[in-house]
Amino acid sequence: MPEKLKILFLAAEADPFVKVGGLGDVAGSLPAALRALSAESAGGQTLDVRLMLPLHPVVRTDGITLRLETAFSVAHAAGEIQAKVYAAEWDGLPVYFISAEPVNSVQTVYSANASLDAEKYAFFSLAALEATRHLGWQPEIIHANDWHTALACYALKLRRKGDEFLRGMRSLLTIHNLPFMGPNISAQLAGYGFEAPATDLPWWGNPLPLPLGLWGADAIVAVSPTYAREILTPAAGCGLETFLSGRALQVFGILNGIDTRRFDPQTDPALEKNYSTQTIKARQANKAGLQRQLKLPEAPGMPVLATVSRLDPQKGMDLVFDALRYLDGLDWQAVLLGTGDPELETQARMLQKDFPNRVRAEVRFDARLANRIYAGSDILMMPSRYEPCGLSQMIAMRYGSVPVVRATGGLVDTIREGETGFLFAEPSAESLSLALRRAISVFGDKDAWQALQLKGMSRDFSWEASARQYAEVYQSLLKRRVNTL
DSSP, X not given: OOSEEEEEEEOSOBTTTBOSSHHHHHHHHHHHHHHHSOTTTTTXXXXXXXXXXXXXXXXOOXXXXXXXXXXXXXXXXXXXXXXXXXXXXXXXXXXXXXXXXXXXXXXXXXXXXXXXXXXXXXXXXXXXXXHHHHHTOOOSEEEXXXXXXXXXXXXXXXXXXXXXXTTTOEEEEEESOTTOOOOOOHHHHHHTTOOOOOOSSOGGGTTSHHHHHHHHOSEEEESSHHHHHHTTSTTTSTTOHHHHHHTGXXXXXXXXXXXXXXXXXXXXXXXXSOOXXXXXXXGHHHHHHHHHHTTOOOOTTSOEEEEESOBOGGGXXXXXXXHHHHOXXXXXXXXXXXXXXXXXXXXXXXXXXXXXXXXXXXXSOOHHHXXXXXXXXXXXXXXXXXXXXXXXHHHHHHHTOEEEEESOHHHHHHOOBTTTBEEEOSOSHHHXXXXXXXXXXXXXXXXXXXXXXXXXXXXXXXXXXXXXXXXHHHHHHHHSOOOOO
């Protein structure tokens, strides 16, 4: 085996360069965590991980210097497409950005125009493979993420047999959210010269990038162990459960981590007062500060319930609105932060109108306020209908807010009933309200509640453990025979 294991990490977004959602958090943290592993932790090899992103017009380049590294062309039926690769370094992590007309023509990371996204990400996935040849850097593993870069796994499987440079490469595809399979890319496949082979995918999956990537990938990772099992079932397999079950030996579940430097109540500058497990009583100042900021009555003995979430049916936000109305006869306040579905935004505002002295609906994106909510709330509500991993519950625990969550996906893997939070089974407002009543009952016992908080704050959700598990999968891929057509 080589002393260094070379991995190209592909993503549509990565913090701090560009971030739209949770993928940006993952791609902004995992590559660096992998590079930081000792050789002993990574199976005796150091990991030379490099991140590659599209050079979206909205990419932030503050604090880095972009240098033109190479230029090349990608063959297309309508004529060659010229591409440039720019290189930079961020905290010791090599980062490449690909610039070309399909990337530059769309101002945002994701477009409302499916055909533009189809062209952008089909091009990027193929250009990423070609870029390694022109960079003179030959990775052993291509690590793709979600549908945006899945076509790299498909193309590698189809082309490596006849290409000496690609022949030894393996691919891994991480599923962050299976239902998001991408747009129809039939036109792009034809334009870039792919003759569709026979696959064991459902017929409808053959023109979609995520199913094609799953078919091509040498290993598949779901972002929590429970979600890895759930996607093999009709309930969460989105029609791919039979295909995925046939590849069950290549499906792994690895829990995402969080950036523990960014989310640290001991140092977070957004907080009213910093604190730790040793100084948890100081946390009360953050609750009072949050209540003052949002013009809620300052009531230290009243539980503050919170959500920091995309307003989306997947997240079960409609269940939150109904469940709070069921909490008759109990004292509570609620703070809701997020944007999303217009109907759910309207419902959030209506809840505040109906409970003006109890509810604050902040329908916006505000990272600073999010951290203040984690530090100032008592209970975080996450009634997700499904949740591949979830980050909010891990951040909440780190800040001492106790999660009340539905027992699904990564929520099951991160919450221990009665020890670090509360779980409920049915995706209904009634089940959520009963779990909230349980939590509020325990909140009345200060010692029991503080024990819950301290247990949660002591959990290690750093990226190091996740990185070690990814390193093990990488090692297993090196030992496996490459699958070619």
